[in-house]
Amino acid sequence: MRPEFIGHYTEFMDDDNSTYPGSDELLAIGSAVGKKLGLQKIGIHIETLYPGRRTSWPHAESTEEEFAFVIEGNPSAWIDGNLYPLRPGDFVAFPSGTGITHTFINNSNHTARLLVGGERPKSDNRIYYPLNESQNQVRRERGDFWDDIPLKTQGPHDGIPDLQKNGRPATWNLPVLETKRLILRPFEMSDAPAVFEYAKNPNVSRLLIWEPHKTLADSQGFIKFIHQTYLDNVPTFGICLKENPEKVIGSVGAMWVSQKNKIMELGVALGEDYWGRALSSEAMLRLVEFLWQRYDVLRIQSQCKAENVQSKRMMEKMGMTYEGLLKKNLFCKGTSWDMEMFSFTRN
Numbered sequence: 001m002r003p004e005f006i007g008h009y010t011e012f013m014d015d016d017n018s019t020y021p022g023s024d025e026l027l028a029i030g031s032a033v034g035k036k037l038g039l040q041k042i043g044i045h046i047e048t049l050y051p052g053r054r055t056s057w058p059h060a061e062s063t064e065e066e067f068a069f070v071i072e073g074n075p076s077a078w079i080d081g082n083l084y085p086l087r088p089g090d091f092v093a094f095p096s097g098t099g100i101t102h103t104f105i106n107n108s109n110h111t112a113r114l115l116v117g118g119e120r121p122k123s124d125n126r127i128y129y130p131l132n133e134s135q136n137q138v139r140r141e142r143g144d145f146w147d148d149i150p151l152k153t154q155g156p157h158d159g160i161p162d163l164q165k166n167g168r169p170a171t172w173n174l175p176v177l178e179t180k181r182l183i184l185r186p187f188e189m190s191d192a193p194a195v196f197e198y199a200k201n202p203n204v205s206r207l208l209i210w211e212p213h214k215t216l217a218d219s220q221g222f223i224k225f226i227h228q229t230y231l232d233n234v235p236t237f238g239i240c241l242k243e244n245p246e247k248v249i250g251s252v253g254a255m256w257v258s259q260k261n262k263i264m265e266l267g268v269a270l271g272e273d274y275w276g277r278a279l280s281s282e283a284m285l286r287l288v289e290f291l292w293q294r295y296d297v298l299r300i301q302s303q304c305k306a307e308n309v310q311s312k313r314m315m316e317k318m319g320m321t322y323e324g325l326l327k328k329n330l331f332c333k334g335t336s337w338d339m340e341m342f343s344f345t346r347n
C-alpha cells in the first residue's frame with residue numbers, strides 16, 4: 001500500500017465542465033495533484049488539453065509566479081499575441097511581475113498534457129486579461145484588477161483556438177479519445193477520401209441501413225451530415241489507429257433514441273481490412289465510457305440485423321446484455337429485418 005502522498009493524476013481529474021462565468025467554452029480538464037496530495041505552498045496541476053481548447057483566456061498575474069511543462073502532445077504557448085509551438089519537454093516560465101500575458105492553446109489533432117504549477121493564491125495578486133474586457137470588469141469588481149501592468153506590444157493572434165474559428169460552431173466540443181491502440185476524433189472534411197475507401201466496399205454496409213458510397217461526394221455528404229449533428233452534440237468519432245492518426249479507418253458513434261427516456265444507441269463500422277482484431281469493441285467501449293461521463297443517459301443499446309453474426313459476437317464480447325430478437329423491427333432496403341438487441345444500463 002502506497003503512502004497517501006503518492007497518487008496518479010487520473011484519480012483526481014475534474015469533470016469536463018470548466019468554463020468562465022457566462023461562457024460555454026470548455027477549457028482544459030485539470031487535475032489538482034498538488035492540493036490532493038497535500039502540498040500547501042505551491043499549486044501543481046496536470047492539465048489535459050483537448051484539440052480546439054485552451055487552458056484559460058489570455059491573462060497575466062502580478063505577483064504569483066507560474067510555469068508550464070509539456071508532458072505530451074503539441075500545444076502552443078500564446079504569449080503577448082504571438083503563438084509559439086511547443087513539444088514534449090518544453091518548459092515555459094512566467095516570472096512574477098513581468099506582465100507576460102499568456103495561455104496555452106491546442107491547435108493540433110491530438111490531446112496535449114501539461115504540468116502547470118505556481119504559487120498558491122496570494123492576497124496581493126492582481127490579474128489582467130488583454131482580450132477579455134468582461135473578465136477585467138469582473139476583476140475590477142473583485143478588487144484584483146491589475147491596472148498598472150507593464151504591458152508589452154501585443155502581437156496579432158486573437159488567442160482563439162483554430163477549431164473554434166473556421167466557421168466551426170461553438171458547440172463543436174467533441175474531444176479526442178484514446179484507447180490502447182486507437183485514437184477516436186471528430187471527423188474533418190479532409191477525411192472524405194479515407195471514408196470513401198472503406199464505405200465503398202459493399203461488404204461493410206451489406207447488413208447495415210446505408211448503401212455503399214458510389215462517389216467521393218457520398219463520403220463528403222456523410223461528413224457534412226456528421227458536422228450538422230455535432231451542432232446537437234451527437235458524438236460520432238472517426239476511428240484511427242494510433243500509428244496512423246491521420247487516416248480514418250471507420251466510425252463509431254451514438255445517437256439519442258429518446259432523450260426523454262435517457263436512451264442512446266451505438267453504431268460502428270470498420271474498414272474490412274481491419275476486421276478480426278477486436279478494434280471495434282475497443283472503440284465502442286471507450287465511447288460508452290465517454291457517454292456515461294458526458295451525457296444524461298441511463299440505457300445504451302445496440303442492435304444489429306439477425307444475420308450479422310460478426311456484430312452480434314462483438315457485442316457479446318463487449319459484455320453487453322443480450323435482450324432478445326425483435327422480429328420485423330426494421331423495414332429497410334425493401335424488406336423487414338429481425339433485429340438482435342443488446343444493452344448496457346447505468347447502475
Ligand SMILES: CC(C)(COP(=O)(O)OP(=O)(O)OC[C@H]1O[C@@H](n2cnc3c(N)ncnc32)[C@H](O)[C@@H]1OP(=O)(O)O)[C@@H](O)C(=O)NCCC(=O)NCCS
Nearest residue numbers: 204268269270275276277278279280303304310311313314
Ligand atoms: C461488426 C464489426 C464492427 C466487428 O468489428 P471487428 O473489430 O472485426 O470485431 P472483432 O474483431 O471483435 O470480431 C467479431 C467477430 O467477427 C468475426 N470476424 C472477424 N473477422 C472477420 C472477417 N474478416 N470476416 C468475417 N468474420 C469475421 C468473428 O466471428 C469475430 O468473433 P471471434 O473473435 O469470436 O472470432 C465489423 O465487422 C464491421 O465493421 N462490420 C460492418 C459494419 C457492421 O456490421 N457494423 C455493426 C453494426 S451494429
